[in-house]
Amino acid sequence: MSLISLKSIELNYGNPSLLNDITLSIDANERICLLGRNGAGKSSLLKIIQGDLLPDSGEVIVKNGIQISRLEQEVPNDLNGTIYSIVFQGLDKLGMLINEHKKAIQNLEKNQSGDTYKKLEKVQQKLDSVGGWNIEQKVLKILSRLNLNFNSEFSSLSGGIKRRVLLARSLVLEPDVLLLDEPTNHLDIDSIEWLEEFLKTYNASLVFITHDRTFLKSLATKIIEIDRGSVFIYEGDYKNYLLSRDKRWNDEKTESELFNKKLAKEEIWIRQGIKARRTRNEGRVRELKKLRQKYKARRTHQGTVNIALSEVKKSGKIVIESNNVSVTIGEKCLFKDFSCVIERGDKIGIIGSNGVGKTSLIKVLLGQINPSKGHITIGTRLQIAYFDQLRNTLNENLTVLDNLSDGREFVEVQNSKKHVIGYLQDFLFSPERIRTPVSALSGGEKSRLLLAKLFAQKANVLVMDEPTNDLDVETLELLEERLQSFKGTLILVSHDRYFLNQVITRCFVFEESGLNHYIGGYDDWIIQRLDENKKTKRINQSTKNTFNVKKIQVRTKLSYNEKRILESLPDKISKIEKEVSDLNNKLSDPIFYKKNLEKVKLTKKKLIQLNIELDKAYVEWELLESKMNKNIS
Known part of the structure; x- marks a missing residue:
């Protein structure tokens, strides 16, 4: 039960x-x-x-x-x-x-x-x-x-x-x-x-x-x-779910098209002249009435949010540069000696626990607050649009329309004018909802209104502080697509791991060791962090067991096949480590992420496979070495 x-x-x-x-x-x-x-x-x-x-x-x-x-x-x-x-x-x-x-x-x-x-x-x-x-x-x-x-x-x-x-x-x-x-x-x-x-x-x-x-x-x-x-x-x-949902939508679209054709055909028939009306049968008339009722009651699938980013003049190549920047609030040091260069087209994700200083980092990088130590250089020709986590840019007492329009009738999107009501309807606000005070909106509606305000601005730098809160999955997917194709610079704070993986090309991470910089998305940070741990482990291991010689002289009772494998392992490990190093260098290049996204995914997958092979090779080598040494003793 x-x-x-x-x-x-x-x-x-x-x-x-x-x-x-x-x-x-x-x-x-x-x-x-x-x-x-x-x-x-x-x-x-x-x-x-x-x-x-x-x-x-x-x-x-x-x-x-x-x-x-x-x-x-x-x-x-x-x-x-x-x-x-x-x-x-x-x-x-x-x-x-x-x-x-x-x-x-x-x-x-x-x-x-x-x-x-x-x-x-x-x-x-x-x-x-x-x-x-x-x-x-x-x-x-x-x-x-x-x-x-x-x-x-x-x-x-x-x-x-x-x-x-x-x-x-x-x-x-x-x-x-x-x-x-x-x-x-x-x-x-x-x-x-x-x-x-x-x-x-x-x-x-x-x-x-x-x-x-x-x-x-x-x-x-x-x-x-x-x-x-x-x-x-x-x-x-x-x-x-995604496969089944898309199939349902496609089936519904096909069924709707067939229904519309049938209804149109019957409407033409009922409106024919005297000759047709004399010969029409009442059963067909009743069926038409049912079709009309069904059409009236039908609820069509609501459209998706229409997010369009306006192309504006490019910023300078260097957007923001920080040199040995430290920030202390009260007696708490948020981060120290942080240096970075953010270039045009970079998509930066900022990752860290609540209260660690992510929003403060954004404010320092944008020059809104001064660092306690160090220097920030702001680039030229920057047009910045800010999505606020706390929704402070929304006036709760004003309507949706007034929050967006500021008295204007039109907004400029993709170099063409659009009426503010039509623009808000692109973000799924009905005519009734457009005239509703912001205080009466749901969390998701407030987030959509913030997106509407953000993308009504001309910007070559987008700053987004927790934009995914309260948005539905469909809107998130569309926002991801638009940000991926955005040619300007993005600075993003988010707790959404999937969203980070889809959008960012570099990340700044608040860790125990300090504020650190990594190439790639959230999963790339995890892989690089694991690689660093493995590298440390291998360095420690190599101090105990060195095998710098190309060949190992096997001196004891291993089988012929085991001897052959043990002799070949140093070359095999060196070869894999070179491949790993080459792929890491490729993934460390920000330009690589601006190319074919499918190639990026395949490269990451190959790196994971090579690391698994490398671990297996080390394990096999250690086991054979241990067996050989045991036989010697």
Whole structure:
């Protein structure tokens, strides 16, 4: 039996329905990802599953004894108190019972009457029946697992830590079904990777909404897409979902074209002259009426965001140069002695934990704040457009239209004028939504409005601080394509590993050793970091076992074949190391990334294969050496 079943769920916020005849089930230990456009009804569906939102019709069946917890998308503004008190709220009725027990004890201390004893005994019996005596220990255990200090004030925490506290609150009852709404928002990459591993081993069913495709690929065992009020269920991984979704869209397009042809043919027939009307049959007329009703009720697939980047005059070749730059805020040194040259066409990703100084690095590079030490040189002919993580460039009291237009009727895009309303419709704002105050927009709509403002500016340098938050997957894919083809310079802060891999050609990474520079995307940084660790290990190993001679004189009882392999290994290892070195040099050249992207991927794949071969060769050499030395002794 399913843990939760939804049958014929309808949810209406006007016409058409947000959710239309939704039927689905959640089984034990499933990990379901909900996908769909911004505003498709994903968050509403999670609220219906939990019982926080009642559908207009339909039925939600929850198996007896099932506990459900939900992590909300946004951090509530009205939460105050210590981390412990916030997490304790997640206990719901059990928490109220524990508080009731504490009050009963306090009352007994003041008045030791028969009634107070009876009330205390009654509460204790309730706690016995639900196993509530160890619950406070469970709260502390969850806080420890999430590395949270239970005495810290919630209001003093960063956005990422607040999200972690809310996650702890949703976990404290050890729910059978865990609902997560954009759990990676405002988390840094380390926290996201920790959460992935935690959820992989968490013994519960999981239903989550995410725009993070790496997170999705790592966790989902099933994908449910909400599209125009209906659900489409895909078993298997993300790759299978993409193939099946595209096939569904193509089939729908073909079916729609056939339907339109049939309807047009029947409309021509019904409008023919007197002769045709005398001979027409009433069955065909009734069928035409049905076709008209079906056409009226049909919901066509919503178009994609139309992101167009305007070509502007090139900047100078050197965009930004830093020489031995250090930044200290208060007593905290964010980074020191950082030198780099950012050239025209570079696409830079900035990677690091929350609070480490990524935004400060951007401000220093752009000359908005002065470094504590060192010197920044800003290039010539720079036209900079800035996408702000905190959305400070949006006026919450103004409408979508007023935020973009500043009194103008037209914006200039790709060297041609476009009316602001038509331009906003390219970013999927309906005429009604265009005149809505920004304060009433969803997180995804605010991000789309920021993109609209950003790309309405003429720029040869784009600075984007966490642009992927709240965007749906389709919009992210289109944004990736546009940034890949952008001929200017990009400086990007993002926690989205997939997005970084698709877009950037170099990265600046905040590490324990300092602020370091790597060629390539996120995965390239990981590979280079592993290579550095392996190189260190090999250097240490070579001090113990040197084999600088071209031939090894085998002096003991190895088989003929083993002797032959051992003698050939130094040449084999040298050859592989040369190939690895050549590929690393190629991948260290920023110009290489501006060429054929497919060739870049093949080169990376070849490098991984060579490193595997190299490791195998070293292992084989060490085993044969060990065997030879053992025989000698």
